[in-house]
Amino acid sequence: MLGNKSYLHCLQRQQAQERWWQKLDEQGYFEQLPCETVAVEFSLGRITAGSVFARQSVPHYNGAAMDGIALCAHDSFGAQETAPKRLRLLQPGEPFAAGGCYAIDTGDVLPNGTNAVIMIEDVHWADGMAEIIAAAAPWQHVRIIGEDIVAREMVIAEHEVITSADIAALLAAGVEAIEVIQRPKVAIIPTGDEIVASREELQAGKILDINSPMLAAALTSWGATALRRPIVKDERRCIVEAMEAALRESDMVIVIAGTSAGRDDYTADVLSELGEVLVHGVAMKPGKPVILAVCQGKPVIGLPGYPVSAMLTAELFLRDVAQARQKLPLTATSEETVTASLVKPVPSTIGMEEYLRVSVGQVEGKTIAVPVRRGAGLISSLTKAQGIMRIDAADAGVNTSTPLPIRLLRHARPAQHTILAVGSHDLALEILGVYLRRRMPHVSLSCANVGSMGGIMAIRNHEAHIAGIHMLDEATGQYNLPFVQRYVPGFLADLTDPTNPMDLTNPTGQTERTGRLIHLALRQQGLIVPPGNPLGIHSLADLTRPGLTFVNRQRGSGTRMLLDKELGKANIDGCQINGYEKEVATHMAVAASVLSGTADAGLGVQAAAQALGLAFIPIAQEQYDLLLNFSPDDERLQAIIEILHTMEFRREIEALGGYSLCKAGETVQVQ
Ligand SMILES: Nc1nc2c(c(=O)[nH]1)N[C@H]1C(S)=C(S)[C@@H](COP(=O)(O)OP(=O)(O)OC[C@H]3O[C@@H](n4cnc5c(N)ncnc54)[C@H](O)[C@@H]3O)O[C@H]1N2
Numbered sequence: 001m002l003g004n005k006s007y008l009h010c011l012q013r014q015q016a017q018e019r020w021w022q023k024l025d026e027q028g029y030f031e032q033l034p035c036e037t038v039a040v041e042f043s044l045g046r047i048t049a050g051s052v053f054a055r056q057s058v059p060h061y062n063g064a065a066m067d068g069i070a071l072c073a074h075d076s077f078g079a080q081e082t083a084p085k086r087l088r089l090l091q092p093g094e095p096f097a098a099g100g101c102y103a104i105d106t107g108d109v110l111p112n113g114t115n116a117v118i119m120i121e122d123v124h125w126a127d128g129m130a131e132i133i134a135a136a137a138p139w140q141h142v143r144i145i146g147e148d149i150v151a152r153e154m155v156i157a158e159h160e161v162i163t164s165a166d167i168a169a170l171l172a173a174g175v176e177a178i179e180v181i182q183r184p185k186v187a188i189i190p191t192g193d194e195i196v197a198s199r200e201e202l203q204a205g206k207i208l209d210i211n212s213p214m215l216a217a218a219l220t221s222w223g224a225t226a227l228r229r230p231i232v233k234d235e236r237r238c239i240v241e242a243m244e245a246a247l248r249e250s251d252m253v254i255v256i257a258g259t260s261a262g263r264d265d266y267t268a269d270v271l272s273e274l275g276e277v278l279v280h281g282v283a284m285k286p287g288k289p290v291i292l293a294v295c296q297g298k299p300v301i302g303l304p305g306y307p308v309s310a311m312l313t314a315e316l317f318l319r320d321v322a323q324a325r326q327k328l329p330l331t332a333t334s335e336e337t338v339t340a341s342l343v344k345p346v347p348s349t350i351g352m353e354e355y356l357r358v359s360v361g362q363v364e365g366k367t368i369a370v371p372v373r374r375g376a377g378l379i380s381s382l383t384k385a386q387g388i389m390r391i392d393a394a395d396a397g398v399n400t401s402t403p404l405p406i407r408l409l410r411h412a413r414p415a416q417h418t419i420l421a422v423g424s425h426d427l428a429l430e431i432l433g434v435y436l437r438r439r440m441p442h443v444s445l446s447c448a449n450v451g452s453m454g455g456i457m458a459i460r461n462h463e464a465h466i467a468g469i470h471m472l473d474e475a476t477g478q479y480n481l482p483f484v485q486r487y488v489p490g491f492l493a494d495l496t497d498p499t500n501p502m503d504l505t506n507p508t509g510q511t512e513r514t515g516r517l518i519h520l521a522l523r524q525q526g527l528i529v530p531p532g533n534p535l536g537i538h539s540l541a542d543l544t545r546p547g548l549t550f551v552n553r554q555r556g557s558g559t560r561m562l563l564d565k566e567l568g569k570a571n572i573d574g575c576q577i578n579g580y581e582k583e584v585a586t587h588m589a590v591a592a593s594v595l596s597g598t599a600d601a602g603l604g605v606q607a608a609a610q611a612l613g614l615a616f617i618p619i620a621q622e623q624y625d626l627l628l629n630f631s632p633d634d635e636r637l638q639a640i641i642e643i644l645h646t647m648e649f650r651r652e653i654e655a656l657g658g659y660s661l662c663k664a665g666e667t668v669q670v671q
C-alpha cells in the first residue's frame with residue numbers, strides 16, 4: 001500500500017521556511033554557537049565569536065614616517081630661507097644635545113630628545129652640519145604610538161566575516177589566535193538500493209551517487225563542513241541507524257531521496273520517529289517532496305533524489321540555515337540578477353512556484369531568456385543554463401511580454417556578451433563557443449536546442465544571434481536558404497550590393513538587411529547501429545524487417561525531414577517500421593538508445609555514432625548552416641567568420657567524424 005503521504009498537502013515555500021526556521025529558533029539553534037580557536041593567519045572568511053581587542057598599540061613606538069633627520073622641533077624655530085639654521089649631526093647612540101640631529105630612515109625609532117623629522121630633500125649638508133631653511137612643527141613626519149590602533153581598542157566586532165585586511169590588523173595589534181564560530185558539521189546520508197558510490201559498480205539499474213559530492217561542495221561554499229556518510233539501503237532500520245549516528249556527530253543532517261510516495265520511501269517516517277516533521281511537501285517545482293524536520297534540536301532535511309531538485313531545495317532551505325548557524329550574512333540578498341523576457345510563453349501550474357532554468361543573452365538590445373530542458377533529473381539543465389527564473393505560484397505561466405528577474409548561476413558573463421544560439425544543436429557549435437572564448441574571453445555562447453525551424457523563428461522574432469539549421473527544401477533540392485527567404489523575407493544581406501554594410505571591408509551605409517547565412521559543415525547522416533552491425537543493416541529498406549526496432553527523431557527536426565524524404569524516395573511508409581513513432585530529441589539520444597539496446601537502429605550524424613563507439617551506415621550528406629543575426633560591425637560576427645576559416649577549427653570538427661568543413665565561413669549562395 002502506498003500510504004497516505006502527508007506531503008500531498010503542500011505548503012507555500014515561504015510558509016515552509018518560516019515554520020522550520022521558527023522551530024529551530026525556539027530551540028536556540030542560532031544562538032550559543034560552538035566556537036573554536038584558529039590561528040589568525042588562517043582565519044580568512046571565518047566569523048568572529050566575539051569582539052576582538054588590540055593587545056598592543058600600532059605603531060608601538062614613535063618612529064620616523066620619512067627619510068631625513070630627527071630633531072627637536074624647538075631647535076628649528078626661526079629657520080627661514082634668508083636665515084637658515086644649522087644642526088650638528090649626532091652619531092647613533094650618542095645622547096641628544098640641544099641643537100643636534102640624527103640621520104634617520106622611515107620606520108626607525110625616534111631617538112630620545114627628538115620630536116620631529118625633516119625630509120632629506122629639505123636638508124642641505126654643509127661642513128658636516130644639517131642646514132634647514134624652514135621650521136619643523138612638533139611631531140611632523142612622525143608616526144606616533146597608537147596612531148593606527150590603540151591598545152585595548154576594538155579591532156573587529158563580533159560576528160564579522162574576517163577579511164585579509166582584518167588578518168593584518170589583528171596581527172599588528174598583537175592578536176595571533178582568534179576565537180571563531182565553528183563551521184557547522186553537516187552529515188550527508190545518501191539512500192537508495194540503486195545508488196552506488198563508484199563507476200566500477202555502475203550497471204543498468206544502478207545510479208551513481210552524484211548528489212553527495214554536489215551537496216558536499218555546496219556546503220563547503222556555504223562555510224559548513226560536510227561529513228559524507230556511506231550509502232544506506234532502502235530499509236527503515238538502516239536509515240534509523242544512519243540517522244542516529246549522524247545526529248551524534250553533526251549539527252545538521254541531510255537525507256537524500258526516499259521523500260516521495262514510493263513503496264521504499266521511508267525518510268519522512270523515520271524523521272517523525274526520531275523527531276518532528278514540520279513540513280513534507282512544498283508547492284514548488286522541482287523539489288515538491290522536500291521534508292523539513294527537527295530531531296534532537298537539530299535541523300534535518302530530506303532532499304528529493306533527483307539532482308536538480310536536491311540542489312535547488314538545498315539552496316532554498318538549507319543554505320540560509322547553514323549560514324545563520326555561523327552568523328554568516330545570508331547569500332540570497334547579494335545574488336546577482338538580470339531581468340529578461342522569455343522567448344516563448346511557458347505554462348506553469350497555478351499554486352506551484354516553478355524554478356525555470358534559462359539561457360540568457362542580449363539580442364538587438366533586448367535581454368532574452370531561453371528555457372533549457374525542464375526535467376528534475378537533468379543535472380545538465382543546471383550546468384548549461386545561465387540563470388534561474390522563478391515563476392510565482394500565483395501565475396499560470398509567464399508570457400513573453402513580462403520581463404522577470406533571473407538569478408545568475410556561476411559567475412555568468414554579462415548578458416550583453418552572451419551569444420544565443422537557438423536552433424538545431426550540433427557539437428560543432430559548442431566547439432565554436434570554445435574558440436570564441438579563447439579570442440574574446442568576455443564572450444560566451446549559450447546553445448538552446450529547439451530544432452531548425454525553431455531557430456529560424458527565433459531569428460525572425462529577434463530572439464537569437466545564431467540559428468543552426470539543416471532543412472532540405474524538396475521543391476528546389478536546396479538546403480536552408482529557401483526556408484530563410486520564406487520565413488524571414490528581406491533578412492539576408494545582399495552581399496553583391498557594394499554599399500551593403502555586410503561587406504566587412506567597407507562597413508558604411510545603413511540597411512535593414514543585416515543577416516547572413518553561412519556554411520558551417522557538410523554532415524554525414526546515416527544509420528547508427530550496434531558495433532559490428534550484428535543485424536546486417538545496410539539500407540533504409542532493412543528497417544522494415546520484422547523484429548527490428550527503430551528510434552526516430554522528433555517531427556520538425558532536420559534529421560526527421562531527411563528520413564521522411566529518403567523513405568519517400570525508397571517507397572517505404574513509416575508505419576512499416578517498428579519504432580517509427582518513438583521519438584527522441586537529439587543525435588546523441590538516438591545513439592544512446594542504440595547503445596543501451598532499446599533500439600537496433602536510428603538515423604543520426606556519424607559523429608554521434610563515433611562518440612559512443614557504434615557502427616554507422618552512411619545514407620546522405622546534409623548541409624548544416626548558421627543563420628547569423630549580428631549588427632555588421634559586431635566584432636563577434638567577424639570573430640565567428642574568422643574562426644570558421646581556420647585550419648585548426650576545421651580539423652578539430654572533422655576529427656569528430658563525418659564532417660567536411662571545406663566551405664565553412666562562406667556565404668550560402670543560391671544554386
Ligand atoms: N507517485 C508519485 N511519485 C513521485 C512524486 C509524486 O508526487 N508522486 N514526486 C516525484 C518527484 S517531484 C520527485 S522530486 C521524486 C523524489 O523522489 P525521492 O526523493 O523519493 O527519491 P527517489 O525516488 O529515491 O529518487 C529519485 C531519482 O533520483 C535518483 N537519486 C537518488 N539519490 C541519488 C543520488 N545520491 N545521486 C544521484 N541520483 C540520485 C534516483 O535514482 C531516482 O532516479 O519523486 C517523484 N515521484
Ligand code: MOO
Pocket residue numbers: 284285286287288289304306308309376377
Ligand atoms: O519535485 Mo520533483 O523535484 O519536481 O521532480
